[in-house]
Amino acid sequence: MMGPDCRRWTDLSDRHALEEALTEEERSFLHAHPDTCPACAEERSWWDGLTALQVPGEDDREPPAGADGPLTEPSRPPRRWLAVAAAAAAAGLGWWGGSRSTASSDTLTTGLARPVASATAVAPPVPTGGSWRAVAATGEGIASVEAMADTGDIATGDDSHVCFRHDLGIVACAAPGTRAILHGFDAQPWVALSQGRVVIELESRDLAAAFFVQTPSGRATALGTMFSVETKAAGDALRVTHGRVRWAARAGGTPILVAAGEAVDPQGKRVLSSAEIDEDRWLLRGAMMWKGGPSAVVAIDRPDPACRASVAGRRFGAERLWLRLPPGSRELAWEGCTGHAGQTLELEAGQRVGLGAETTTEKTPTRAPDASPTASARADGNRPMHLLAQAQSAQARGELAVASAHYAELLARFPQSAEASVARLARGRLLLQQGRAQDALAAFDAYLAQGGGLGQEARLGRIQALGLLGRDAERAKAITDFIARYPDTRAARALQDAPPR
Amino acid sequence: MATERDDIRLAQRVGRGDERAAAAFGRRLTPRVRQLARSLMGSREGWEDAAQLSLMELLRAAPNYAGTGSLERWSDRITVRTTLRYARARRTLSHHQGEHEPDELVAPRAPDPVARNEVAQLLADLDPARRTVVVLRHVYEYSIDEIAGMTGVSRNTVKDRLVQGRRTLRQRLRRQEGQQRLRLVSGGEE
Numbered sequence: 001m002m003g004p005d006c007r008r009w010t011d012l013s014d015r016h017a018l019e020e021a022l023t024e025e026e027r028s029f030l031h032a033h034p035d036t037c038p039a040c041a042e043e044r045s046w047w048d049g050l051t052a053l054q055v056p057g058e059d060d061r062e063p064p065a066g067a068d069g070p071l072t073e074p075s076r077p078p079r080r081w082l083a084v085a086a087a088a089a090a091a092g093l094g095w096w097g098g099s100r101s102t103a104s105s106d107t108l109t110t111g112l113a114r115p116v117a118s119a120t121a122v123a124p125p126v127p128t129g130g131s132w133r134a135v136a137a138t139g140e141g142i143a144s145v146e147a148m149a150d151t152g153d154i155a156t157g158d159d160s161h162v163c164f165r166h167d168l169g170i171v172a173c174a175a176p177g178t179r180a181i182l183h184g185f186d187a188q189p190w191v192a193l194s195q196g197r198v199v200i201e202l203e204s205r206d207l208a209a210a211f212f213v214q215t216p217s218g219r220a221t222a223l224g225t226m227f228s229v230e231t232k233a234a235g236d237a238l239r240v241t242h243g244r245v246r247w248a249a250r251a252g253g254t255p256i257l258v259a260a261g262e263a264v265d266p267q268g269k270r271v272l273s274s275a276e277i278d279e280d281r282w283l284l285r286g287a288m289m290w291k292g293g294p295s296a297v298v299a300i301d302r303p304d305p306a307c308r309a310s311v312a313g314r315r316f317g318a319e320r321l322w323l324r325l326p327p328g329s330r331e332l333a334w335e336g337c338t339g340h341a342g343q344t345l346e347l348e349a350g351q352r353v354g355l356g357a358e359t360t361t362e363k364t365p366t367r368a369p370d371a372s373p374t375a376s377a378r379a380d381g382n383r384p385m386h387l388l389a390q391a392q393s394a395q396a397r398g399e400l401a402v403a404s405a406h407y408a409e410l411l412a413r414f415p416q417s418a419e420a421s422v423a424r425l426a427r428g429r430l431l432l433q434q435g436r437a438q439d440a441l442a443a444f445d446a447y448l449a450q451g452g453g454l455g456q457e458a459r460l461g462r463i464q465a466l467g468l469l470g471r472d473a474e475r476a477k478a479i480t481d482f483i484a485r486y487p488d489t490r491a492a493r494a495l496q497d498a499p500p501r
Numbered sequence: 502m503a504t505e506r507d508d509i510r511l512a513q514r515v516g517r518g519d520e521r522a523a524a525a526f527g528r529r530l531t532p533r534v535r536q537l538a539r540s541l542m543g544s545r546e547g548w549e550d551a552a553q554l555s556l557m558e559l560l561r562a563a564p565n566y567a568g569t570g571s572l573e574r575w576s577d578r579i580t581v582r583t584t585l586r587y588a589r590a591r592r593t594l595s596h597h598q599g600e601h602e603p604d605e606l607v608a609p610r611a612p613d614p615v616a617r618n619e620v621a622q623l624l625a626d627l628d629p630a631r632r633t634v635v636v637l638r639h640v641y642e643y644s645i646d647e648i649a650g651m652t653g654v655s656r657n658t659v660k661d662r663l664v665q666g667r668r669t670l671r672q673r674l675r676r677q678e679g680q681q682r683l684r685l686v687s688g689g690e691e
Contacts (some may be wrong), residue, residue, distance in 0.1 A: 005569075014667055017638060018660050039675075050639040053621060054538060069640075120639050153589065167586050179564060389590035392547050420555030422550045 004454050009033045009040045013047070018125050124155070124425065131168025132182045132189070136286030137162040137322040152182035154194070155480035163287035169203035170211060173283040174232075177183070188213065197230035199280045218249040223257070228280045238242075239276055285314050286323050294349030295324045300332070307337040311345075366471075384410055384419035391427065421447075424452055437468035456486055505568040512572070523560065530559060530576045537631060538584045540636045543625030551587045559608030577641060581633070581651045588629060623673060631666030634659055650677040 012030045016022060022030065034041035054106045058494060103437040109167045128369040132152060138160050155176045163173040165342045166189045168389055176182055178196025181191060191198055212221040214229040240245055240258045247264060248255040258264050286393035291314065300309050309316045310333040311323065327349045345353065362489055391406035407427040411420050428443030442463040448455060459482050466475035483492045513520035531552075538552035538675045558579050567574055624632055644681060645663075649656045 010671065016663055017663060017667060042672065043674065047639060050620065051642065053624075053636075053640045385587060385590045388550065389547075389587065392550065393591060396546055418554050418561070421557055422553045425553070426550060454549060457549060467505075484535070 001304050006037060006040055009037070018078060030497040076272045117172065131185050132164040132166050135163050135165045135290045138316065152185065153177060154180045154182065161283055163284070165287060165290070171201045171203070171284060171287045173199045173200070173287055175283055177324060193229055193231055195230055195231060199228040199283045201226045201284055217251070218247060221246045223249070239263045239272050239280060241272070241277055284446040286316065288461060289314070290324045290326060294327055296327055296347035296353065297343065298323045298325055298347070299354045301332070304337045307340055308335045310335050355395035384417040388423060390417040391423065395430055401429060403430055421450070424450070425458055428458065432461060432464055437465045441465040441469065454490070456491070459485070460491055505571070507654055508572040509566060509568040512563040512566035515560060523549040525564065527556065531556060531570070533573055534559070534576060534580050537580045537641070540621070540624065541633055542579065542588055542638060543585045543612040543629070547587070547591055551584040554587055555583040558583045578651050581637065585633065585652060589671055623670060627666055627669060631662045631669065635670065
């Protein structure tokens with residue numbers, strides 16, 4: 001049980017960490033109190049001791065000069081790697097094509113035929129191209145929302161929401177507590193929802209029957225223009241405001257059509273309440289102000305907790321609000337509080353405006369909403385990272401063939417990327433897991449020939465591969481070499497203690 | 502002791518493809534990059550790949566080093582960005598696959614053999630966003646503004662995560678059979 005002095009000390013300690021100004025008396029108390037309180041003294045020494053972690057651990061210590069060879073970027077991969085990559089590409093293009101067409105929906109669509117993949121469906125052409133970009137958010141900083149836009153990964157907090165718009169004319173707003181992934185960076189847009197609620201508005205009926213929201217238990221395919229899908233432990237709920245939506249349960253059965261004004265949940269179909277319609281409309285409110293074209297970004301912090309912002313007549317209640325708005329004149333008003341005057345915002349394309357306690361204006365290069373090449377390049381730039389992550393994740397799950405395919409795709413498609421360099425070493429480890437010692441040895445040798453920061457790991461892998469191949473003399477030499485290069489590491493000590501083969 | 506001018510020269514030589522410079526550059530930054538990537542990822546699987554990606558990014562960015570801060574601080578910024586991007590890609594994926602990385606970690610994980618000591622283990626058990634801020638503030642002693650810049654979130658978000666992270670750590674520390682753990686941590690001896 002903490003006494004009042006201890007509570008005060010921890011509070012001041014937190015404030016000090018937050019760089020808040022302390023009075024002379026507070027500083028003095030912060031300094032002196034631990035001298036009389038063992039618990040606070042221990043906590044203080046714990047925080048102070050954290051800086052010791054900055055010193056690299058024994059396995060990270062600097063190797064002797066030349067130990068890892070030159071750390072060079074793989075601007076020209078060794079010929080054998082080019083050969084491997086080319087052979088993989090030649091042999092596996094169809095294989096990748098096949099796996100990629102299902103890869104985008106692999107884990108979520110098993111058991112449910114996708115409309116676009118159905119051999120019998122009279123499917124409309126699948127719209128592709130463009131990217132998602134954030135258009136409105138509350139509760140989070142602009143930077144983090146823009147970071148989300150890079151990956152399509154949405155994870156809203158308990159008091160925040162975010163809206164994205166796809167260039168093809170789809171708005172997806174995630175309610176608080178939602179986790180979802182937006183697909184459709186230069187591909188068919190769709191949403192994988194694993195938790196919470198997303199509200200969808202299609203700006204064109206052309207997208208009907210091609211856009212869908214996938215949940216763990218089913219899929220809602222748009223036949224109209226505005227609907228929301230919620231997934232929670234008790235089951236999924238679907239609300240349709242405009243048009244119709246087809247719901248297909250993952251478990252099978254006949255898909256059902258849900259019409260405008262209807263909702264369906266685990267209890268069955270019912271009439272949508274006006275409160276539910278309002279709830280969905282509220283989420284879309286900020287996003288609807290921006291439907292493409294040049295824009296300015298406005299970030300609004302409430303000057304007072306009682307205040308509610310109203311922009312262009314639309315009310316927003318969240319703590320922090322971020323909107324992308326078309327250029328022009330917009331009225332900002334504060335409601336529910338006094339002493340805070342409203343103002344007229346004169347917005348220019350590419351401008352960033354921060355409103356609240358401190359008003360800032362910054363002119364940034366315009367990001368035209370139709371500049372999809374930029375967004376595409378960014379999305380594509382992330383692709384090697386995602387391939388690497390996919391491979392690593394599959395490897396961790398023990399799905400070695402899947403991991404191998406991802407590594408091969410990464411190496412073939414992005415051989416010059418930093419991720420490819422990592423993949424070469426990781427693939428060596430994978431081959432070891434698969435018992436393909438000879439191939440693993442080649443992978444480790446290739447990595448070492450190319451040079452890189454993980455020479456230690458590559459050499460350990462090499463020792464293991466030589467052991468599996470029964471090449472004991474070479475293994476012993478590799479161990480001697482390893483111990484000489486990394487004498488102070490745990491691995492070197494383990495190798496020294498290991499019984500000879 | 503290398504001056505900033507020496508460091509700029511070194512970075513420019515790296516940019517021109519000078520292999521000896523690249524080796525010196527790697528020897529100097531690799532241990533720090535590995536340690537930072539490991540701390541940020543909580544010794545979780547994949548930290549080595551994050552470190553390697555960061556090293557590659559450093560090589561690419563070397564010609565842009567302008568000497569406005571130390572080479573190490575510049576390297577930290579790139580390592581943080583790269584590691585967080587990589588961690589996010591992994592989380593996106595596991596989220597997609599229903600694995601749910603422990604963003605909101607409630608139950609402590611099994612002890613990680615790679616964790617250098619119990620301090621690292623406690624940090625590793627924090628959720629990723631809070632761990633990032635605590636590591637950058639208390640291990641690497643960056644300011645709130647610097648952390649906001651490196652992680653791409655607002656200053657208020659950094660402060661919120663820092664307070665939450667400190668509270669969580671404080672609770673866990675006090676919940677332990679206090680004396681022994683705190684002695685270990687403060688003295689570092691075992």
